[in-house]
Amino acid sequence: MHARKYRLTAGAAVVAAAGALAVALPAAHAAPDEQGAGRGHGGAGRTVDLQVLAINDLHGALEPPTGTNGQVIHEHEDGTTEAIAAGGVQYLATGLREARQGESRSVTVAAGDLIGATPLLSALFHDEPTIEALNELEMDVAGVGNHEFDEGWRELIRLQEGGCHPEDGCYVEGREFEGSDFPYLAANVVHEDTGEPILDPYTIQNLNGVKVGFIGVTLEGTADIVTQEGIQGLEFLDEVETINRYTAELRRRGVNAVVALIHEGGYPASPAYNADCDVDGGDLSGPIVDIARRTDAGVDALVTGHTHQPYVCTVPDPTGRDRLVTSAASNGRLFTELNMKYDYRTRDIVRTSVEGTNRVVHRDQEPAPDLTQLIADWNELAAPVSGEPIGWISEDIQGRNAGTPEFPLGDLIADAQLAHARELDPETDLALMNPGGVRADLTYAASGSEGDGVVTYGEGFTVQPFSNTVNLLDLTGEQLLTVLREQVSGTNEAAPKILQPSEGLNYTLDLTRSGADRIVADSVTVGGAPLDPAATYRVAVNSFLAGGGDGFGTLADGANPLVGSDDMVALADYLTANSTADAPLAAPAADRITVVQ
Structure with a gap:
């Protein structure tokens, strides 16, 4: 020293x-x-x-x-x-x-x-x-x-x-x-x-x-x-x-x-x-x-x-x-x-x-x-929590390894963040999750001392290791459309970053087009209704996206921000509330985005 x-x-x-x-x-x-x-x-x-x-x-x-x-x-x-x-x-x-x-x-x-x-x-x-x-x-x-x-x-x-x-x-x-x-x-x-x-x-x-x-x-x-x-x-x-x-x-x-x-x-x-x-x-x-x-x-x-x-x-x-x-x-x-x-x-x-x-x-x-020793000592104390069950799944829930613009685990995480956001503000309309924040699949096969289908806290944390918070913000319909277009334009044009949508958001992604036009504007619906450019929508995203990360600068302009809990807490709460050993959670269909190729 x-x-x-x-x-x-x-x-x-x-x-x-x-x-x-x-x-x-x-x-x-x-x-x-x-x-x-x-x-x-x-x-x-x-x-x-x-x-x-x-x-x-x-x-x-x-x-x-x-x-x-x-x-x-x-x-x-x-x-x-x-x-x-x-x-x-x-x-x-x-x-x-x-x-x-x-x-x-x-x-x-x-x-x-x-x-x-x-x-x-x-x-x-x-x-x-x-x-x-x-x-x-x-x-x-x-x-x-x-x-x-x-x-x-x-x-x-x-x-x-x-x-x-x-x-x-x-x-x-x-x-x-x-x-x-x-x-x-x-x-x-x-x-x-x-x-x-x-x-x-x-x-x-x-x-x-x-x-x-x-x-x-x-x-x-x-x-x-x-x-x-x-x-x-x-x-x-x-x-x-x-x-x-x-x-x-x-x-x-x-x-x-x-x-x-x-x-x-x-x-x-x-x-x-x-x-x-x-x-x-x-x-x-x-x-x-x-x-x-x-x-x-x-x-x-x-x-x-x-x-x-x-x-x-x-x-x-x-x-x-x-x-x-x-x-x-x-x-x-x-x-x-x-x-x-x-x-x-x-x-x-x-x-x-x-x-x-x-x-x-x-x-x-x-x-x-x-x-190095300090980390090892605290890891030893953390081990019992890391192995704690937080939910049950009936099959593998794939992340980015699915190889598709929208993937099941992305939808599940977005749904979990939407559920958490609605506890803070019941008027929340939708949630968006960045694909790069999903670091692994949730696998059905047992690991360690757990049984098949059991999801432990440690496994969930491996999926979402960044400890971002779930942030709420207001976007106009015009801003929301701009966010969707930022997935396939600007810094993301050459390598699109398709945000994983929660329930309530649907649209068509036309890969035969180029740039921002790949988002078919008149196909976007929120809660089953066509997107209204003049309306205000309450949107949940993680803190990384809320700061404009991954090229989504429009999200940094959101109004009326509110910060919720850690995104891993949101995922754990959602899995616990929506699955049991007798009724495990199946993989979402990943059909909220219609892809035209």
Whole structure:
């Protein structure tokens, strides 16, 4: 582990991390003479190197994630791309530790959603395994994201302060959960009655005599996408106003070097982690662009998240000077390395010195033994749950191996998500499931100690391992038709991605046509009635699709969002409710899409 120094929070001293991480951040503002310091990096001994290593949206992906959630896109010089398998905390630990080597002033940070919407291994234990893994990764400070509130703000406090779960207790006899070794920051999450943040708004890291302030905020719209029960009595304030307030407070405390950890993000023009971003921010869109343009020039860099995208882009600050805005995708597939110069005279980061790079968490490197053991220990505890029966089937239910645009298991999952959505909103009309999210078949033959036809929780989790949530949103009929056309046009024209439909949606897919015309518009019906372009339909999709994943950008424009439970919970509940040993579930007919070839 790297050397622990001390850090000062807003009003309290806490243990701080200073160590072997080297990350460079762009200096966000300058004292009147900083420009001269930037040109020459000051005189001899006047500047020192700083490193910031950053992750975001880990979502408890302790084991190497599978499918596209476990890949990053690399862009070659000739413009071609390739998918690289990436992620897994035992490899992330190795990458971070190697990056820190030789660095005397390094800090590791995160921009929210480290927990929540997590895989079985973490979710079973209320994300204690992820917090323990982050401790081993030597996390120094993290901002909160919306998913940190999945189990309520009091549970978030427990995960920071420690103690066994109030209902489930301790998971290992004689060992109490110790909590996080790092502070969570929640500057814009305040109690309605007092206006005070529920956690520290910022922390000051002392890195061998160099003080750097970190402010953490989540998106102002968090209340609209989390369960209301967990945030009762809380208010989520404007991100920019909050950051600017605490930047001024840090300045009054003599801290001019400031980094914002913002759980809100953007969308780069290219999906490649190493794509070159336009110097004026033109290649980045989404909420973070406006936030970056309005955030106090005293903030030297913005580490962001939420959209699960990889980017290192430049967006001008309010004074017109370039400032880095970064994101390391999700699931621990990347980490961002920021490197910069700190000027002792101005007590600030030299903006022109800040450089950022997204580093791939390759799986061909040596895994960290301590993280490997941590995963093995929790897997042993998870085994009894993994083998729990959740339903019965009368035959194999094929997924993508069926080789048809619509396949039985896709329909079953869509029906399960529709059933879950209707528990939240009875007016939900339909559900759509991305084909790439179906990772395996459900097989009738027995495996292990189970009997023929029994579906275990572990088998269900193999089918849906991504721990997406079931999200509800409103689409007009015109938008819904556009979504259907996006299956076979744009980025999906050459290799269509046919969304798996729930009951209630029917249409014709004419493969003799080209592009968007392959969706026969006048064939689309919802609930047996022709699609009305002016009507509003309530649609359930998983969180991956809700963010515009797989080329379905129109879904990201859906209105009135509501976030439900984990999609695996929805599948397990549906199988349990609709099958028994005496009345097992048969494979759906997969006849909701009429295919013309």
